[in-house]
Amino acid sequence: MELLMAITIGVLTACGIYLILRARTFPVVLGLTLLSHGVNLFLFSMGRLTLAAPAVLGDSSHHADPLPQALVLTAIVIGFAMTAFVVVLALRAAVELRSDHVDGADPDEDLR
Numbered sequence: 001m002e003l004l005m006a007i008t009i010g011v012l013t014a015c016g017i018y019l020i021l022r023a024r025t026f027p028v029v030l031g032l033t034l035l036s037h038g039v040n041l042f043l044f045s046m047g048r049l050t051l052a053a054p055a056v057l058g059d060s061s062h063h064a065d066p067l068p069q070a071l072v073l074t075a076i077v078i079g080f081a082m083t084a085f086v087v088v089l090a091l092r093a094a095v096e097l098r099s100d101h102v103d104g105a106d107p108d109e110d111l112r
Contacts, residue, residue: 005045012038025090025100029083036079044072 019031047068094100
């Protein structure tokens with residue numbers, strides 16, 4: 001289980017970083033989203049992966065840590081809000097600049 005989680009976190013992080021380095025705005029937004037999902041999985045896995053364990057302390061001697069679950073839930077909400085903001089910002093920049101490149105300039109225009 002831990003190996004699968006580590007591979008998943010690594011793939012999400014690598015794909016996110018690769019997409020962040022692209023020159024178009026949509027892959028950058030998608031890369032930020034993948035990177036945030038990788039970080040969320042990492043935070044969630046820091047609470048020790050336990051199966052069929054309650055998240056609260058009670059009469060059970062084996063329990064899961066609720067703090068990483070709360071951190072991940074908060075990060076999901078903040079990540080959704082930031083993704084919505086970045087999408088609106090990218091759309092406005094694409095309309096005003098008539099280009100969807102990150103720097104605002106189309107490198108193909110120099111060749112024409």
